[in-house]
Amino acid sequence: MGAERHILILGGTTEARRLAGELAADPGFRVTTSLAGRVAQPRLPAGQVRIGGFGGPSGLARWLREQQVDALIDATHPFAGTISFNAARAAAEVHVPLLAVRRPGWVAGPGDDWHDTGSLEEAAAALPALGERVFLTTGRMGLATFAHLDRLWFLVRSVDAPEPPAPPRMEVLLDRGPFTVEGEGELLRRHRIDVLVTKDSGAAATSAKLTAAREAGIPVVVVRRPPAPPGLPTAAGPAEALEWVDSVLGRRRPVGCPPVPGPSRYGSESA
Structure with a gap:
């Protein structure tokens, strides 16, 4: 498969932790998860972890270049807002493929007020x-x-x-x-x-x-959710995100590694 490919995951959600765990188990990838640092004791994912902001889209673009990131996955909370737009601008600037993980929103059913x-x-x-x-x-x-x-x-x-x-x-x-x-x-x-x-x-x-x-x-x-950057490839959960990684970078799933479950009726789990 050649040299390690570096994937940056903008995390803080269960989807991000599941993705990091799956991808970090593959020796062909180096996985870094970035957390905003708003929670005092976050649940840490597998792989490398960085905490704190990048300094806007230009700072994130610089980090992507310096760390030789091959793919960027925005798996932040649906209300994270600013970081998603920063990610879109930074990825476009340095020509790094970007995937947005957007879990399905809640839908009212019979009896809901x-x-x-x-x-x-x-x-x-x-x-x-x-x-x-x-x-x-x-x-x-x-x-x-x-x-x-x-x-x-x-x-x-x-x-x-x-x-x-x-x-x-x-x-x-x-x-x-x-x-x-x-x-x-x-x-x-x-x-x-x-x-x-x-x-x-x-x-x-x-x-x-x-x-x-x-x-x-x-x-x-x-x-309801704030607007998200338009025109990006999106995935509803970890399973679809892994398919995207397969198509963009190529990936071999380690023997014995179970598949990642897809979203439920109310979307994938998250804190």
């Missing part, structure tokens, strides 16, 4: 008409958007402790998925939740709250 919004600001504006006790699962980064809602009570779940500004009436639950429908239902009952707020992450690991809300008859405010 979903209220789609285009931003956290729209979600905050919709809340007073929907409930008084809010289960907020949008992460700690946008908590300031809800800080002015002093008449509502919030149960905020995040991996790391949030920092102010934050809603004055708030309880913090530090936890990460996967979660179960039973556990989420008990959480809703115990805290008397009457409205759920979530980003459309499309992750199976965190989709149980949607089922629990439907069973409890609770409305769900869904923040």
